[in-house]
Amino acid sequence: MTYAISMDDIRSAAKQIEGAAVRTPLLEHPALNDAVGGRVFIKPENFQRVGAFKFRGAYNRLSRLGDVEKARGVVAFSSGNHAQGVAKAAQMLGIRATIVMPDDAPKLKLANTRGYGADVVLYDRYNEDREAVAKRVVGDSGATVVPPYNDRYIMAGQGTVGLEIAQDLQKLGLKPDQALINCGGGGLASGTFLALKDAFPVMRGYAVEPEEFDDVTRSLKSGVIEKVDFGARSVCDALLTPSAGDLTFPILRGLGIEGLTVSDAEAMDAVRYAAITLKLVAEPGGAASLAALMNGRVETRGKTTVIVLSGGNIEPEMLADCVGNVSESNAN
Amino acid sequence: MTYAISMDDIRSAAKQIEGAAVRTPLLEHPALNDAVGGRVFIKPENFQRVGAFKFRGAYNRLSRLGDVEKARGVVAFSSGNHAQGVAKAAQMLGIRATIVMPDDAPKLKLANTRGYGADVVLYDRYNEDREAVAKRVVGDSGATVVPPYNDRYIMAGQGTVGLEIAQDLQKLGLKPDQALINCGGGGLASGTFLALKDAFPVMRGYAVEPEEFDDVTRSLKSGVIEKVDFGARSVCDALLTPSAGDLTFPILRGLGIEGLTVSDAEAMDAVRYAAITLKLVAEPGGAASLAALMNGRVETRGKTTVIVLSGGNIEPEMLADCVGNVSESNAN
Numbered sequence: 005m006t007y008a009i010s011m012d013d014i015r016s017a018a019k020q021i022e023g024a025a026v027r028t029p030l031l032e033h034p035a036l037n038d039a040v041g042g043r044v045f046i047k048p049e050n051f052q053r054v055g056a057f058k059f060r061g062a063y064n065r066l067s068r069l070g071d072v073e074k075a076r077g078v079v080a081f082s083s084g085n086h087a088q089g090v091a092k093a094a095q096m097l098g099i100r101a102t103i104v105m106p107d108d109a110p111k112l113k114l115a116n117t118r119g120y121g122a123d124v125v126l127y128d129r130y131n132e133d134r135e136a137v138a139k140r141v142v143g144d145s146g147a148t149v150v151p152p153y154n155d156r157y158i159m160a161g162q163g164t165v166g167l168e169i170a171q172d173l174q175k176l177g178l179k180p181d182q183a184l185i186n187c188g189g190g191g192l193a194s195g196t197f198l199a200l201k202d203a204f205p206v207m208r209g210y211a212v213e214p215e216e217f218d219d220v221t222r223s224l225k226s227g228v229i230e231k232v233d234f235g236a237r238s239v240c241d242a243l244l245t246p247s248a249g250d251l252t253f254p255i256l257r258g259l260g261i262e263g264l265t266v267s268d269a270e271a272m273d274a275v276r277y278a279a280i281t282l283k284l285v286a287e288p289g290g291a292a293s294l295a296a297l298m299n300g301r302v303e304t305r306g307k308t309t310v311i312v313l314s315g316g317n318i319e320p321e322m323l324a325d326c327v328g329n330v331s332e333s334n335a336n
Numbered sequence: 337m338t339y340a341i342s343m344d345d346i347r348s349a350a351k352q353i354e355g356a357a358v359r360t361p362l363l364e365h366p367a368l369n370d371a372v373g374g375r376v377f378i379k380p381e382n383f384q385r386v387g388a389f390k391f392r393g394a395y396n397r398l399s400r401l402g403d404v405e406k407a408r409g410v411v412a413f414s415s416g417n418h419a420q421g422v423a424k425a426a427q428m429l430g431i432r433a434t435i436v437m438p439d440d441a442p443k444l445k446l447a448n449t450r451g452y453g454a455d456v457v458l459y460d461r462y463n464e465d466r467e468a469v470a471k472r473v474v475g476d477s478g479a480t481v482v483p484p485y486n487d488r489y490i491m492a493g494q495g496t497v498g499l500e501i502a503q504d505l506q507k508l509g510l511k512p513d514q515a516l517i518n519c520g521g522g523g524l525a526s527g528t529f530l531a532l533k534d535a536f537p538v539m540r541g542y543a544v545e546p547e548e549f550d551d552v553t554r555s556l557k558s559g560v561i562e563k564v565d566f567g568a569r570s571v572c573d574a575l576l577t578p579s580a581g582d583l584t585f586p587i588l589r590g591l592g593i594e595g596l597t598v599s600d601a602e603a604m605d606a607v608r609y610a611a612i613t614l615k616l617v618a619e620p621g622g623a624a625s626l627a628a629l630m631n632g633r634v635e636t637r638g639k640t641t642v643i644v645l646s647g648g649n650i651e652p653e654m655l656a657d658c659v660g661n662v663s664e665s666n667a668n
Contacts, residue, residue, distance in 0.1 A: 031383060
């Protein structure tokens, strides 16, 4: 089967982003291991530049533009982390960026995106189509639209997460039994699972979504790309995509990935656990896979499991709410 | 000059704690680099078992006890992180532990220490001498008192932090210009500076203390061990020791370490920055070196600086207070 991207694309992306992106480590915490009765390796992409994996794909995509394209600038539409990734990559590469963001995007993500020097255009997430808005913004400028996931360079860039995990596990002489990857449009999941399954063919893979955004879970069952219900809501603002892409979905399906969902309460609880016990700041969408583990969505006993903590751009007020009312022991 | 511990002791400790302690990574964050105009490497000991470096020394010390000593149990006196380190090491080694803790120790640290199966005895930090209380608790039991820092095995265990930093920097082909280490009684600082100065002799070293607990800073100037003023207070509960030890201080003095201090407000600000920008949960005492960097206590421009984020056991309520009233951009 031929997919939209290959391992060569991911390896090429790894070279392209070297020095620009952070080579994040692979963490293991005794407390989490004890809690699930197995070994868990965490890829902390909250340590990535802009606080989320999105920088990888954005930098890989933007750095491939020709001089004429670079001069015309780029436009992206995003709820926040892709916005920041594109804005930061554009800033580093000297490209003008316009970012179309939902007007209810986290203030922190809006502020950071502007902080990276991008022009921000707001739209109504629930009543306007963001791609249409983006096209209107592009107008006749000739700017390049940088899609958030359904793009070969973006997918290959996110796939470097999987490549690095595989390299680090191989150094330890370990083969994971399973990996759980947070999933919105499937950019991270498709690229990362491709790299992980290349290194560890018998490993099982799970795409983790918010309960009301279970389109990929349903799509993987039905075999066709399904959409989320109109009006769906979740606190996991990083994972609120209407459907997987026609480039990302065939990879997930072809690799035999299964879907899992977590509730908002479970995601928030995982944010709290990450902060208090693991000492890691995660955003709710970034902690979805951790939430799936903590709530027994997969068997972890005696197994080696990989999760990607995909982002840490949580509103300070929300982080304060999450951790503020804990009183129990966090013995680890 | 002959110090209380040698590099052989630290190398031996590294073997002793291998597999029991977490081999923490060395992190670098573009945002922090940009903020200080140089390269900063962070050793995140908040990822260590029990959330602080203290587990290293405690495990090294307790695992060296003979069978008779092990059967008689151990006693430790600590404001929190040493308590947790000894309790956890004792639990893993099947040794009974009694921990004498100040009655105003953070609830989280009290709860965790009990969670690791230790018996906790409370005392009044400001009106009772903790070593006297510990001796009363020991009584005729024959239990071994495990001091928090002035002990060769404890110091060598903490020194593995420096050994790991040196190994990781050497792998990167880098020589640090300076290192800043949080300092209470000097267990971490003496062991870690010994290992770092062994690998990088011309590197400068700074022990960082809370303003009102500047005894080591004064001691390094006067050449004799000075004490903190009675009634001194700080939010950095991990660093509230009355004076350096007669085993730790000669090492700091002999290596030419200098002292620096930070205010409580600066430490709390560093906790906030660590959480919001670096995505790391630190306790105030664990963030003292970061605070010193952020407030220009040393020249960082064009330099390579190492800091140890020595602990992350902050009360959830305090973390919520620290991060809850932030609204500015954290562009990174």
